[in-house]
Amino acid sequence: MKVFSKGGANSSKTSKKIQEEINKEVDEKVNVLRTISFVTTKVLSVSLFIIFIQSFLYVKSYLAKDGYDNVYITKGFRSFDAEQERLGQTSLLPLKKSEQTKYVDTRSWKLNTFELTYCTTGLAQVFLHFIFCVTVVLFDYVLFYILNLVRIHGSLELGIRSNGTITIVVHGNGPVADFYRVIFQGLDNNEGFSSNLHFSRCLPSPNIPYALNIPVFLALYLVAIGVVCLRGYGMRLRRKISAYYYPEQENARIAFLHKTIQNSRAGVQRFLRQHVRSTHKECTIKDQLRFSKWLRSKCQCLEKVLPNRNQRKCMSCGQTDTESGSSLKNCTEEKAGETCKAMYCVDCNAALAGVCPLCCDNDVALKE
Numbered sequence: 001m002k003v004f005s006k007g008g009a010n011s012s013k014t015s016k017k018i019q020e021e022i023n024k025e026v027d028e029k030v031n032v033l034r035t036i037s038f039v040t041t042k043v044l045s046v047s048l049f050i051i052f053i054q055s056f057l058y059v060k061s062y063l064a065k066d067g068y069d070n071v072y073i074t075k076g077f078r079s080f081d082a083e084q085e086r087l088g089q090t091s092l093l094p095l096k097k098s099e100q101t102k103y104v105d106t107r108s109w110k111l112n113t114f115e116l117t118y119c120t121t122g123l124a125q126v127f128l129h130f131i132f133c134v135t136v137v138l139f140d141y142v143l144f145y146i147l148n149l150v151r152i153h154g155s156l157e158l159g160i161r162s163n164g165t166i167t168i169v170v171h172g173n174g175p176v177a178d179f180y181r182v183i184f185q186g187l188d189n190n191e192g193f194s195s196n197l198h199f200s201r202c203l204p205s206p207n208i209p210y211a212l213n214i215p216v217f218l219a220l221y222l223v224a225i226g227v228v229c230l231r232g233y234g235m236r237l238r239r240k241i242s243a244y245y246y247p248e249q250e251n252a253r254i255a256f257l258h259k260t261i262q263n264s265r266a267g268v269q270r271f272l273r274q275h276v277r278s279t280h281k282e283c284t285i286k287d288q289l290r291f292s293k294w295l296r297s298k299c300q301c302l303e304k305v306l307p308n309r310n311q312r313k314c315m316s317c318g319q320t321d322t323e324s325g326s327s328l329k330n331c332t333e334e335k336a337g338e339t340c341k342a343m344y345c346v347d348c349n350a351a352l353a354g355v356c357p358l359c360c361d362n363d364v365a366l367k368e
Contacts, residue, residue: 058238059242063246063249063285064282064285066252070253070256072104072239073093073103074239074240075106076251077254077258080255080258095261111233112232115235118235122231123225123228125228126224129221130221133217137214143206151200151204154203161194273360275316276315276316276342276357277357279316280315314345315342316345328345329344329345340359342359344356
């Protein structure tokens with residue numbers, strides 16, 4: 001007796017192998033998201049650190065340079081100008097028309113030219129970021145459209161059919177064989193089966209992008225534009241905060257600004273004298289705050305390693321012997337028992353009429 005059966009199955013991958021590949025692909029995507037999150041966190045930390053550094057550099061320049069960010073006609077400046085007028089000096093207010101574009105009246109709501117320049121730069125950055133956001137939103141909608149087309153046109157139904165046959169054959173001769181042939185006669189089995197496979201479960205089911213995000217994005221960008229436009233007022237506020245914590249330096253800066261405007265009207269010679277004083281003060285404070293000088297004072301072995309920034313240069317134009325093409329002239333005047341160490345090139349010495357502004361008190365005395 002023989003039994004015949006027929007059937008088969010074919011598969012390129014096992015289910016376990018398919019599951020491992022899916023898990024691997026998911027892990028790769030998760031690692032990318034984790035990396036992006038890590039980088040974003042570090043960038044935010046660096047941004048806060050950069051803001052701290054910028055604040056420190058602003059305060060340092062505010063204390064060292066009388067002319068740094070000194071273009072604001074504040075309430076203190078107006079009081080100083082009124083006091084000078086009461087003492088018989090010439091009042092500088094109101095400013096001339098040519099000076100109104102250079103200096104900022106803090107009482108005016110209108111932004112000045114250079115303040116608008118900062119706003120324009122910020123608006124350009126916001127506009128580029130807005131274009132990037134629009135690109136991402138459009139990509140989201142395009143991706144939804146493509147996946148939706150795949151879902152619509154990729155929904156297939158596959159039917160599988162197969163037949164199985166069982167036949168009993170009795171071999172041999174004789175009454176027993178004939179008996180079995182009679183018994184199993186008509187017992188042949190011919191069966192089949194069919195199966196339908198639906199691929200719709202394997203197809204992506206995309207969700208339409210959340211349209212309410214678009215008004216949120218627009219509102220955020222409007223806020224960003226408002227913040228950028230208010231940047232000029234923020235710069236004014238920054239100056240007022242610095243003036244509140246350093247009133248002595250603010251008084252010196254007011255006197256410097258007042259004298260700068262007066263010198264710009266009076267002539268080049270008086271302006272050069274004020275410029276020399278301000279440059280001398282800047283060099284003195286920077287030398288005091290120089291880290292390399294502190295290291296050299298603490299460790300003598302670093303004298304030959306760290307560069308020495310003390311160079312012979314003109315106190316007015318800042319040129320060295322080589323740049324000016326002539327030797328520098330030293331000031332030999334004495335003030336308060338100390339010899340002046342200022343040096344001037346030939347041109348600047350002639351422009352100053354041979355008078356060292358650091359030894360002469362004719363102009364406004366800056367805060368030492």
